[in-house]
Amino acid sequence: MPAISGTVQESVHGIPDNAVRLRAKTRIFTALVVFSSVTGNSALSHGMKQLGDIGNSPLALIEALFHPWVALGIALLILWTLTHMALLSWADLSYVLPVTAIGYVLTALSGKYLLNETISQGQWIGILLITSGVIIVGLTAPVTTTQREPE
Amino acid sequence: MRWVLVFILVASTTLGDVARARGMKHHGEVREFHPGAISSALWSLARNKWVILSTFGMAISFFAFVRLLTIAPMSFAVPVSAATFIPETILARLYLREQVDWRRWAGAGLIAAGVVLISR
Numbered sequence: 001m002p003a004i005s006g007t008v009q010e011s012v013h014g015i016p017d018n019a020v021r022l023r024a025k026t027r028i029f030t031a032l033v034v035f036s037s038v039t040g041n042s043a044l045s046h047g048m049k050q051l052g053d054i055g056n057s058p059l060a061l062i063e064a065l066f067h068p069w070v071a072l073g074i075a076l077l078i079l080w081t082l083t084h085m086a087l088l089s090w091a092d093l094s095y096v097l098p099v100t101a102i103g104y105v106l107t108a109l110s111g112k113y114l115l116n117e118t119i120s121q122g123q124w125i126g127i128l129l130i131t132s133g134v135i136i137v138g139l140t141a142p143v144t145t146t147q148r149e150p151e
Numbered sequence: 152m153r154w155v156l157v158f159i160l161v162a163s164t165t166l167g168d169v170a171r172a173r174g175m176k177h178h179g180e181v182r183e184f185h186p187g188a189i190s191s192a193l194w195s196l197a198r199n200k201w202v203i204l205s206t207f208g209m210a211i212s213f214f215a216f217v218r219l220l221t222i223a224p225m226s227f228a229v230p231v232s233a234a235t236f237i238p239e240t241i242l243a244r245l246y247l248r249e250q251v252d253w254r255r256w257a258g259a260g261l262i263a264a265g266v267v268l269i270s271r
Contacts, residue, residue, distance in 0.1 A: 045220060053221045061214065081209070085171060085196070090180040093172035094243035094251045094259070097236060101262045104229070108269050126268030133261030136254050144250035145176065 019141070022090060026142040029087040030096070034103045036080035042107065044073030091142040098137035105130050153223055157231045160215040164235045167208030169242045174201025176247070226270045233266035 047069030054060040064070055087096055105127050111117040119127070175181075178199060181192060196202045219228045236259045244251040 044217070045225065048217060048220050056218075061217070064217075077213075085175055085202070086181045088172045089175040089178055092243065092249040093168060093247055094240050094249045094255050096172075097168070097239055097243075098255065098258045098262055101233075101266070104262075104266055104269055120271070122271055123269050126265040126270075129261045129265030129268065131265075133258040133265060136261070137258035140252065140254050145248060 022143060023141075026087065026091050026095075029083055029091075030099050032083040033080060033087055033096075033100050034106065036076045036083060037100065038103045038106050038110070040073050040076030040080055042073075042110070043069050043076060047071075047073055092144055095137060095140060095142045095144075099134055101130055102134045105134075153219070153227075156215050156219045156222075157234075160212055160219060160232060161234050161238070163208045163211035163215060164232065165208075165238045165242065167205050167212050168235070168239055169246065170201045170205035170208060172243070172247055174199045174205055177201060230267045230270040233263050236263045 047067045048064070050069065051064055051067060054064055065074065084096075084100075108119060108123060108127060112119050174196070178192075178196060183189075216228065216232065240251060240256065240259045243249045
């Protein structure tokens with residue numbers, strides 16, 4: 001039994017305090033996952049644009065990892081990996097996947113407000129659809145599975 | 152080449168996410184976040200076969216995405232990556248046995264459609 005695994009969750013229905021605690025924890029980790037993913041992908045894409053087409057060779061791919069923007073992107077994506085793993089240790093995948101999609105909206109809005117990119121009418125509809133999808137899924141309980149396998 | 156990369160991207164992301172969710176549920180809720188607890192959790196996770204499989208999937212997904220970005224614009228790469236919503240939600244229901252009610256299906260559908268629109 002690893003030190004951190006903690007007690008097995010018997011039920012999320014039994015103890016209301018536990019449901020409240022999990023919801024708060026889920027919100028914090030969702031924010032961390034979204035932040036690291038949005039900033040990480042932006043840094044990575046910025047770096048890859050500077051590098052251009054690097055071809056198929058594995059060596060060129062490895063070399064690209066040492067480009068400053070690519071390296072910053074990777075550091076942020078490591079943070080994403082850790083927070084995403086922690087979040088999935090209690091929350092459903094069918095909850096985490098939709099709610100973290102708010103990152104698409106933040107990417108588009110940061111393009112508009114930070115880089116002065118224009119957002120077309122179609123893109124605004126996309127932003128509206130994603131935001132409503134995130135809100136709808138956000139209303140569901142983050143955890144629906146009651147069985148946790150023992151270590 | 153483009154669609155081969157898309158297939159690899161969607162398949163490996165799905166594998167990565169589903170295996171990660173499976174492995175982390177097996178591990179149990181992460182409750183402590185001080186450095187000692189984090190390192191012992193990482194040590195335990197490094198030997199969790201689902202987490203290892205997930206890392207393998209994520210690595211393939213990462214390189215497929217980076218490679219795709221070098222031959223296709225973001226406006227193509229981002230919306231096609233949202234295709235993972237479909238197999239992942241189905242596997243969350245059937246394999247991970249999550250209760251995917253109508254709100255989660257509706258939300259996933261709205262988001263997938265929204266991603267296509269936002270990326271144009």
